[in-house]
Amino acid sequence: MPFSANFNNSFTYTWSTPSQLSSNGPAANYILRDSLWIYCEATSSVFNLCQYKDSVKADVSRDLDDLKLSADPQRIEYGKTSRLSTSAKAIIGYVWSPRSTLDNYLIPSPKARPLETTTYTVQVRSPLGCRSADSVVVDVYFEDCKEPEIYLPTGFTPNQDQKNDILYLRGDNIELMRLEIYDRWGQLVFESDVQKKGWDGTFKGAVMEPSVYAYHFWVKCLGGATYSKSGNVTLIK
Numbered sequence: 001m002p003f004s005a006n007f008n009n010s011f012t013y014t015w016s017t018p019s020q021l022s023s024n025g026p027a028a029n030y031i032l033r034d035s036l037w038i039y040c041e042a043t044s045s046v047f048n049l050c051q052y053k054d055s056v057k058a059d060v061s062r063d064l065d066d067l068k069l070s071a072d073p074q075r076i077e078y079g080k081t082s083r084l085s086t087s088a089k090a091i092i093g094y095v096w097s098p099r100s101t102l103d104n105y106l107i108p109s110p111k112a113r114p115l116e117t118t119t120y121t122v123q124v125r126s127p128l129g130c131r132s133a134d135s136v137v138v139d140v141y142f143e144d145c146k147e148p149e150i151y152l153p154t155g156f157t158p159n160q161d162q163k164n165d166i167l168y169l170r171g172d173n174i175e176l177m178r179l180e181i182y183d184r185w186g187q188l189v190f191e192s193d194v195q196k197k198g199w200d201g202t203f204k205g206a207v208m209e210p211s212v213y214a215y216h217f218w219v220k221c222l223g224g225a226t227y228s229k230s231g232n233v234t235l236i237k
Contacts, residue, residue, distance in 0.1 A: 014041045067091075069122060069134040071112070075141065078115070078173065078222055082138045085109045086122055093125035116140050142223035143173040150174065150219055150227055155234035158201030167233065168198035169217055176220040181213050181233070189213070201235050210237045 016038055044050035067088040076082050086094065086108050099105035101114045112120060121135040143149045150171040158165045169179050174195055181190040181199055189203040201208050213235060218228040 012043050012045060014043070067124060067132050067134050069136045071120070071136045071138050074137070075139040076114075078140055078142045079113075081111050081113045083109055084112055084120055084122075084136065084138075086124060086134075088124065088132075090126045091124045092127050095123045097121050097123075112138055114138050114140055142221060142225070143171075145173065145219065145221035145223070145225035145227045147229075150221070152179070152215055152217060152229075152231070152233060154232075155236050156199075156201070157236045158207075159237055166198035166200055169195055169219070171195075171219065171221070173222045174219050175222050177217065178219075179215065179217045181215050183208070183213055184211065186214075208235055210235050 041051060067086065070085050070087075071082045072085070073082055084096070084102075091108070094106055094108055096102055096105040096110055097120070098118065101118065102110040102112055102120075104110045112118070117137065117140050119135050119137050121133055123131060123133045125131050150169075150173075152169050153164075153167065156164050156167040158167075167181075169177055169192075177193060177195055179190075179192045179199075180188060183189050183203075189208065190199040192198070211234075212232050214230070215233050216228070216230045218226065220226050
């Protein structure tokens with residue numbers, strides 16, 4: 001893109017951003033990829049203190065002014081995905097960031113699985129080399145850290161029929177936990193801090209009698225919230 005200053009052979013001309021400057025002098029030619037402020041300084045070779053300065057903005061991104069960005073859905077539960085989309089009349093290149101939670105960061109509509117509320121930015125390029133960018137926020141929320149999302153069943157039947165044989169603490173958003181089971185005399189008969197480790201109705205290898213047992217559990221959920229509860233559970237034969 002050519003630019004020119006009023007010519008005077010007693011002046012020397014200095015133009016800004018030399019990395020994009022292909023020719024210099026009273027007339028300058030720039031290879032522009034983005035909008036850019038261009039500054040010119042003219043200094044007299046006769047009177048060194050005589051200087052003139054001016055500037056102009058070169059806008060080369062107008063063919064991407066219609067760039068639009070969306071997320072569907074824009075609010076998701078932790079662990080779910082959102083589809084990001086771009087639209088504009090002329091785009092031949094895409095670069096999304098942050099890329100770590102995208103299935104592909106170089107396509108028009110990647111799938112995002114953020115672990116927290118995240119701002120996604122896409123930089124696009126037109127056939128003429130012009131560039132533009134836009135951003136969209138995907139809001140991540142967590143399940144409630146309480147009942148009914150977090151619970152212990154009221155009973156179980158450890159009779160080896162492969163149905164409800166193990167007592168597990170239930171919840172899809174548990175990060176940390178502690179479960180304790182007590183008999184009627186206050187004896188601790190089972191404890192676990194691993195959700196996949198449930199009670200099979202035994203204590204020190206012996207099968208416990210059908211009865212009502214007390215429990216207490218504490219959990220820390222994804223997102224940082226905590227919840228605890230005490231109650232009773234029935235062992236049924």
